[in-house]
Amino acid sequence: MTAAAAISGVGLVVAERDDFSTATTLALRAIDEACADAGIAIGDIDGLLLNHNELLADDKVTLDIGRQGAFGELRLLYELNAKGTTFSVLIDLARQAIAAGRANTVVVLFADAAMRPGVGSGAAFAAMGGSRGQRGLERSGGMLGAVAAYAFLAAHYLQETPATADDLRAVAVAQREWAKGNTFARTRTTLTNDEYLASPFVAEPLRRLDCARPVNGAAAVIVTTADRAGSGRHRAVHIAGAAQRSIERRRHAPVSPWEPVGAAEAFADALGQSGMTAADVNVLQVYDPFTLVPLILLEAFGYAERGGAGDFVRAGQTGPGGSIPTNTGGGQVSSYYLQGVTPVIEAITQLRGTGGARQVIDASVAAIAAVGGRLEHHSTLVLDLEVPR
Amino acid sequence: MKAALEDWLVLDAAAPSTDEPLRTFLDGAALGDLRLPFCTNGHPLDFDQGRCEQDGSSDPPVWESVPSQATVIASIVMHRIEKTFVKALVPYPVIEVELVSGHRLYVSTDREPALSYQTGDEVKLTFVSVGETRIPRIQVEEHNENRSGQ
Ligand SMILES: [Zn+2]
Ligand SMILES: [Zn+2]
Numbered sequence: 001m002t003a004a005a006a007i008s009g010v011g012l013v014v015a016e017r018d019d020f021s022t023a024t025t026l027a028l029r030a031i032d033e034a035c036a037d038a039g040i041a042i043g044d045i046d047g048l049l050l051n052h053n054e055l056l057a058d059d060k061v062t063l064d065i066g067r068q069g070a071f072g073e074l075r076l077l078y079e080l081n082a083k084g085t086t087f088s089v090l091i092d093l094a095r096q097a098i099a100a101g102r103a104n105t106v107v108v109l110f111a112d113a114a115m116r117p118g119v120g121s122g123a124a125f126a127a128m129g130g131s132r133g134q135r136g137l138e139r140s141g142g143m144l145g146a147v148a149a150y151a152f153l154a155a156h157y158l159q160e161t162p163a164t165a166d167d168l169r170a171v172a173v174a175q176r177e178w179a180k181g182n183t184f185a186r187t188r189t190t191l192t193n194d195e196y197l198a199s200p201f202v203a204e205p206l207r208r209l210d211c212a213r214p215v216n217g218a219a220a221v222i223v224t225t226a227d228r229a230g231s232g233r234h235r236a237v238h239i240a241g242a243a244q245r246s247i248e249r250r251r252h253a254p255v256s257p258w259e260p261v262g263a264a265e266a267f268a269d270a271l272g273q274s275g276m277t278a279a280d281v282n283v284l285q286v287y288d289p290f291t292l293v294p295l296i297l298l299e300a301f302g303y304a305e306r307g308g309a310g311d312f313v314r315a316g317q318t319g320p321g322g323s324i325p326t327n328t329g330g331g332q333v334s335s336y337y338l339q340g341v342t343p344v345i346e347a348i349t350q351l352r353g354t355g356g357a358r359q360v361i362d363a364s365v366a367a368i369a370a371v372g373g374r375l376e377h378h379s380t381l382v383l384d385l386e387v388p389r
Numbered sequence: 390m391k392a393a394l395e396d397w398l399v400l401d402a403a404a405p406s407t408d409e410p411l412r413t414f415l416d417g418a419a420l421g422d423l424r425l426p427f428c429t430n431g432h433p434l435d436f437d438q439g440r441c442e443q444d445g446s447s448d449p450p451v452w453e454s455v456p457s458q459a460t461v462i463a464s465i466v467m468h469r470i471e472k473t474f475v476k477a478l479v480p481y482p483v484i485e486v487e488l489v490s491g492h493r494l495y496v497s498t499d500r501e502p503a504l505s506y507q508t509g510d511e512v513k514l515t516f517v518s519v520g521e522t523r524i525p526r527i528q529v530e531e532h533n534e535n536r537s538g539q
Contacts, residue, residue: 141526
C-alpha cells in the first residue's frame with residue numbers, strides 16, 4: 001500500500017449534557033479543533049467527507065456544511081453511508097483520494113445532535129427503523145431499536161456457545177477501568193459487580209450498562225499528504241490497511257448464522273495489506289454498541305476461543321498490560337458513543353502517545369474493527385506509526 | 390377466522406406502513422391469513438427480496454398462505470417501555486420464530502404471557518389490531534398447552 005497519506009489532525013467535541021448546540025455548530029467546532037491540531041488553516045481544506053447519520057433526528061449536518069462553514073471551493077464533497085463502518089471507510093477513501101491526487105487535505109466528519117431537551121436517547125434510537133418493511137413489522141411487535149436486535153444476537157451467543165451472562169459484565173468492567181483514564185468518558189469510576197447487576201435490563205439479556213452511551217457531539221479527522229502531515233502538533237499516523245465485508249442476513253431458511261460472518265476476513269485482509277497479522281496489533285479498538293460485540297469479535301479474530309472471550313477478558317488480557325489492550329478509552333459502552341468515531345479517535349490517540357493515564361506503552365500498530373447494522377457490515381482499518389511497508 | 394383482539398402491547402403509532410413490501414402480507418393479515426413470499430420454485434424469500442439466493446430466480450414473488458405453526462428460535466424480554474410506541478405496563482417478550490414455511494419473524498404475544506418462551510417451543514400465531522392494520526402475534530393459550538420446557 002502506498003504511503004501517500006497520513007492522519008495529521010483530530011478534533012473531538014463531546015457536548016456537555018446541558019449543551020444542545022446544533023449538529024452543525026458541533027461539527028464546525030470539531031473542524032476548528034482538528035485544524036489547530038494539524039497546524040493548518042480552514043483554507044487548506046480541499047475535501048470534506050461527511051458520515052451519514054442513521055438517526056431520524058431533524059437536526060443533521062448536510063452537504064450545506066460546505067457553505068455554512070465557508071470552506072470555499074472544495075475538490076471533494078460527499079456524504080456516505082456504510083452504517084457503523086462509515087467513519088473508518090471514509091478515512092480510507094480520503095487516503096485513496098489523496099493518493100490519486102484528487103485532493104490534498106481532506107476532513108472526515110461526523111456530527112450528531114439527536115438528543116434534545118427532555119428527549120432521551122432511547123426514544124431517538126427506538127424510532128430508527130421506521131414503519132416500513134421488515135423493520136416496520138418488527139416495531140409493531142414491540143421490537144424497538146438496535147438494543148432489541150443485539151439482545152437477540154446476545155441470546156443466540158449465550159445459548160449456542162459456552163459463554164455466560166457474566167461475560168457481558170466482564171467487558172463492562174474491563175472497559176470501565178480503561179475509561180478512568182479518558183477525560184472524554186461519561187463515567188470514570190470503578191464498576192463493581194453489584195453496580196452492574198443493579199443496572200436494569202433494557203432488552204434482556206442486555207442491561208443498561210451493556211449499552212453504548214450516546215452523546216451529542218462531533219469529530220473531525222484530517223487526512224493529508226505524507227509531507228504535509230509533519231506540520232501538526234503530533235506524530236503523523238499512517239493508514240496501513242483497510243478492508244470491508246458485507247454479508248446477507250436473511251430472515252428465512254436456510255438460516256443465516258447470527259455470528260459476525262465476514263469480520264475475520266476484513267480483519268485479515270486489512271492487516272495483510274502491510275504484511276501483518278493479528279499478532280502485530282498493539283491496540284484493538286472495537287465498535288461496541290453493546291458489550292456483546294467485543295466478545296464475539298475477539299473470538300472471530302482468533303484472540304479467544306469460541307465462547308471463551310469472557311474468560312479472556314476476566315484474565316485481564318484486554319486490560320492494561322494484557323496481550324491485546326482493547327477499547328482503551330472505555331469504548332462506546334463506558335466513554336461516549338458517536339457511531340463509528342469512538343474507536344477511530346482512540347486508535348489515533350494511542351498511536352500519538354497522548355493517552356495519558358490510559359496510554360499503552362509503545363503502541364505503534366492499531367486495528368479498528370467497526371460493525372454496522374445487525375453485524376452484516378464489517379470493516380477493519382489498520383493504523384501504523386511507521387510508514388506502511 | 391377469529392376476531393382480532395384489541396392490542397395490549399403497542400400504540401397505534403407502532404402500526405406498520407401498508408406500503409410495499411408489506412402490502413400483500415398486511416392485506417392477508419387483515420383477513421386472518423398469513424401470506425408470505427416465495428420464489429417461483431417455492432423457496433422462502435424475505436419481504437423485500439428481489440432474487441432467490443438458492444436458484445437465482447428474479448421473477449416477482451409468489452405470495453402464499455402458510456400454516457400458523459412456528460418454532461421458537463430465541464427470545465428476549467423488553468424492559469424499557471418506549472412510550473412513543475408501547476402501552477404495556479410490564480416487561481414484554483419478543484420472540485424469534487420460524488414458521489413451517491421457513492420464514493422467520495420477530496413477534497410478541499397476543500396477551501401478557503404467564504410463562505417465558507423457550508427455544509424449541511411450538512407456538513401458533515394469531516393476529517391483533519394495531520392502528521388500521523392487523524399483525525401476527527403468538528397465541529398465548531396454545532403456547533401454554535404445548536410447552537416443551539419447564
Ligand atoms: Zn492534539
Ligand atoms: Zn428459489
